[in-house]
Structure formats: structure tokens, C-alpha cells
Amino acid sequence: MDIYIDVEKCTGCQLCVKACPYGAIEMAGDTASITGACTLCGACVSVCPVQAIIRELPAVEDIDNSDYRGVWVVAEVSDGQLAGVSLELLGKGRELADTLQAPLSAVLVGDDVAGLVVGAAESGADQVYLAEDPALAQYRTGPYTDVLSGLINQHKPEIVLLGATEQGRDLAPRVAARVKTGLTADCTGLEIDEQERLLIQTRPAFGGNIMARIITRNHRPQMATVRPRVMRRLEPVPGREAAVVKVPVAFDEKSILTRIVEIARDEGAEAVNLQDADIIVAGGRGLKKPENFGVIYELAEALGGVVGASRPTVDEGWIPPYHQVGQTGRTVQPKLYIACGISGAVQHLAGMSGADCVVAVNSDPNAAIFDIAHYGIVGDLFEIVPALTEIARQELAQD
Numbered sequence: 001m002d003i004y005i006d007v008e009k010c011t012g013c014q015l016c017v018k019a020c021p022y023g024a025i026e027m028a029g030d031t032a033s034i035t036g037a038c039t040l041c042g043a044c045v046s047v048c049p050v051q052a053i054i055r056e057l058p059a060v061e062d063i064d065n066s067d068y069r070g071v072w073v074v075a076e077v078s079d080g081q082l083a084g085v086s087l088e089l090l091g092k093g094r095e096l097a098d099t100l101q102a103p104l105s106a107v108l109v110g111d112d113v114a115g116l117v118v119g120a121a122e123s124g125a126d127q128v129y130l131a132e133d134p135a136l137a138q139y140r141t142g143p144y145t146d147v148l149s150g151l152i153n154q155h156k157p158e159i160v161l162l163g164a165t166e167q168g169r170d171l172a173p174r175v176a177a178r179v180k181t182g183l184t185a186d187c188t189g190l191e192i193d194e195q196e197r198l199l200i201q202t203r204p205a206f207g208g209n210i211m212a213r214i215i216t217r218n219h220r221p222q223m224a225t226v227r228p229r230v231m232r233r234l235e236p237v238p239g240r241e242a243a244v245v246k247v248p249v250a251f252d253e254k255s256i257l258t259r260i261v262e263i264a265r266d267e268g269a270e271a272v273n274l275q276d277a278d279i280i281v282a283g284g285r286g287l288k289k290p291e292n293f294g295v296i297y298e299l300a301e302a303l304g305g306v307v308g309a310s311r312p313t314v315d316e317g318w319i320p321p322y323h324q325v326g327q328t329g330r331t332v333q334p335k336l337y338i339a340c341g342i343s344g345a346v347q348h349l350a351g352m353s354g355a356d357c358v359v360a361v362n363s364d365p366n367a368a369i370f371d372i373a374h375y376g377i378v379g380d381l382f383e384i385v386p387a388l389t390e391i392a393r394q395e396l397a398q399d
């Protein structure tokens with residue numbers, strides 16, 4: 001990839017100078033000039049009003065992947081902490097990097113986030129790229145894309161992983177398009193083909209009826225997003241250290257197209273933290289009507305758990321969407337998952353089969369949920385669930 005300025009077209013407006021987060025454009029007389037500090041991030045290309053900045057891409061047959069090395073995890077910061085999904089990706093990234101005999105790096109972007117380097121190191125990173133600037137305090141697509149694209153073009157990792165969160169789903173496709181590579185979203189499995197040094201990215205396709213194995217053969221890096229709670233994090237190693245590479249970025253706020261005016265939080269959604277719950281009691285269409293979710297809430301409360309739901313109950317408006325478990329809902333990994341009146345469709349299982357213990361209550365002895373349940377109770381949920389609630393309350397009263 002190459003980037004240069006067509007001096008015949010350049011009007012000397014200097015918009016690109018302000019837009020370059022790496023300070024790599026200077027004025028040479030009346031026209032702009034790109035210096036050796038250029039990371040090929042591409043931020044200047046779209047701001048030029050006369051299309052004087054040209055980005056040339058190599059033909060597929062000229063692409064040389066051999067100088068791409070290492071596994072990167074783009075760490076996400078949530079309420080001043082490393083997001084759980086980033087720690088999970090560092091766990092998986094460690095395994096991939098060890099197989100490839102390559103380093104594992106975390107990319108930490110934000111403002112005043114250096115304190116999180118320790119957590120990334122203890123969770124498996126050998127190296128942390130640290131990009132700090134006041135303009136990066138809150139996630140915004142433009143500046144984050146500029147930072148990450150520049151880093152990728154400069155340091156050439158062979159694999160880049162992001163969480164399939166709101167942020168990751170917004171950022172990953174932008175960056176993939178900018179650095180001209182492929183992206184596999186919502187992977188449920190990642191492994192290495194050691195012979196070809198390829199990342200095999202597994203994800204459900206065709207409504208979850210098949211598991212597709214996807215490779216990015218010609219382009220680098222190989223990029224994937226993974227939902228929270230799909231991979232398992234490593235036990236942190238206290239005192240483990242990582243090399244820190246400071247990324248020299250400086251943004252001109254005036255050249256960023258978006259401003260964060262307000263952050264509105266959905267308190268209901270935050271209160272129902274399915275992804276971190278140890279106990280989930282989930283209701284399905286077997287409940288027959290919305291008010292019957294009451295029996296599910298009572299059992300969840302008695303056990304100190306939270307309420308999950310199958311998709312039809314959400315689609316029918318019986319319960320808000322943030323309760324949904326499954327392929328198009330949340331992926332969960334509780335210690336205990338009690339599925340009540342849920343048939344066990346593959347799209348539901350995609351979100352909860354990682355639970356340590358599954359208890360299923362269903363009146364149909366042939367329901368698919370029993371195939372994966374550790375304990376199955378065949379019968380009417382309206383008799384069984386209240387009985388379980390009663391037992392839970394009695395047990396707790398004795399404690």
C-alpha cells in the first residue's frame with residue numbers, strides 16, 4: 001500500500017494537516033507533503049476536498065503476507081476497566097499466539113488508560129500498544145479507526161481480534177475496509193491451521209443450521225469479532241509484565257466529525273446483566289402468556305439469579321429484548337441455567353450451551369433441550385417451577 005499527494009491537484013487548504021493524527025503531513029511551500037511518520041492510516045484521504053491524496057493498493061498477486069506476524073486483541077474499556085470480552089480474547093489470543101509462536105499484543109486506545117496495561121499483561125499480553133489522547137476518551141468511530149488502521153499498516157499483525165460488542169461491531173468493519181482485508185463477525189470458534197498459518201474462523205450461518213469455517217487467505221490481517229462469554233479468560237498471573245509501545249497520536253478536535261453530546265444509559269438493560277450472571281432462570285413460549293413470567297421471576301429471585309428468555313417471548317413483547325438468550329440475543333456462561341418451557345432450538349442453544357449446569361423443565365419428553373441438559377424434569381412448568389421456588393426459599397431460610 002502506498003499513499004502520496006498529487007501536487008497538481010493540491011490547493012494547499014491544509015485540511016489534511018489537521019486531520020492527520022500522526023502529525024505526518026507538512027506544508028512544503030504551497031502544497032502538502034507526506035513525511036516518513038506516515039502510518040498509511042488513511043485518515044487524510046477522505047478529508048481532501050479535491051481528491052489530491054492518492055492511496056494505491058497492491059494487486060492481489062503482489063500481496064506479500066509473510067511480513068505479517070503476531071496476534072492482536074483490541075482491548076475495550078468499559079467504565080474505566082478492561083471489558084470482560086477483552087480479557088476473554090486475550091485468553092484465546094494467547095493460545096493462538098503460542099500455536100503460531102508469535103507475540104500477543106493488546107491495543108489500548110483511550111485517554112488516561114495506561115493504568116490498564118497491568119491487567120492486559122497479567123491476562124496474557126506480551127506487549128501493549130498504548131494510544132492516549134483527550135479526543136479518544138469516549139469511543140468515536142473516526143478517530144478510533146484512524147488509530148487502529150495506522151497501527152495495523154505500520155506493525156502488520158497477522159490476526160486482529162475484537163469483541164462483538166456495540167463498539168467492536170462498529171469499529172471492526174470500518175478498520176477492515178480501511179486496511180482492505182476480510183472480517184468474520186460473531187465467531188464462536190478460532191483455531192490455527194498450522195500448515196498454512198491460517199486462522200480458521202467458525203461461526204453459525206444460515207440461521208444457525210450450519211457452522212461455517214471461514215478463512216482469509218489473501219489479505220492480512222485476518223480479522224474477527226467474538227461475542228462476550230464465548231471464549232474463556234485465563235487466570236491472571238500477578239506480576240506478569242508486558243512491553244509498552246506508546247503510539248504518538250494527537251487529534252485536532254475540530255477535524256473530528258462527531259461529538260458526544262450525552263451518554264444515555266438503559267438502566268433496565270444494565271440491571272439485567274445476563275453475561276456476568278452466575279444463575280439464570282429462563283422462560284420460553286411454554287409460559288403461554290406474558291404475565292406467567294411471574295413464576296420465572298420468583299424462582300430467579302429466590303435463587304439470587306436473573307431472568308433470561310427465548311426469542312419468541314421477546315418478539316411477542318412479553319419481556320424486554322435485553323433478556324434474550326441465543327444467537328441473536330446474549331451469549332451466557334452461568335454456573336446454573338434453568339430453562340423453563342424452552343424447546344431447545346439450535347439458535348437458543350447457541351447462547352447458553354456454555355453454562356456449567358443446565359436444568360430443563362419441559363412437558364415434552366422429546367424436547368431437544370433435554371439433549372444438552374444435565375438434569376431434566378419432564379412435566380408442567382406451572383407445577384414444577386413454583387415447587388422449585390418453594391424449596392429454594394426454604395433452603396435459604398435455613399441458611
Ligand code: FAD
Nearest residue numbers: 284285286310311326327328329341342343345347363381
Ligand atoms: P417453542 O419452540 O415453541 O418451545 C416451547 C416449549 O415449551 C416446548 O418445548 C413445549 O414442550 C414446552 N411447553 C409448553 N407448555 C409447557 C408447560 N406447561 N410446561 C413445560 N413445558 C411446556 N431463539 C432464541 O431463543 N434465541 C435467539 O437468539 C434466537 N435467534 C434466532 C435467529 C434466527 C436467525 C432464527 C431463524 C431463529 C432464532 N431463534 C432464537 C428462534 C428459535 O429458532 C426458536 O424458534 C425459539 O428458540 C423457540 O423458543 P421457545 O423454545 O420458547 O418456543
Ligand code: SF4
Nearest residue numbers: 020038039041042044
Ligand atoms: Fe494520511 Fe494517516 Fe499518513 Fe497522516 S498518517 S499522512 S493521515 S495516511
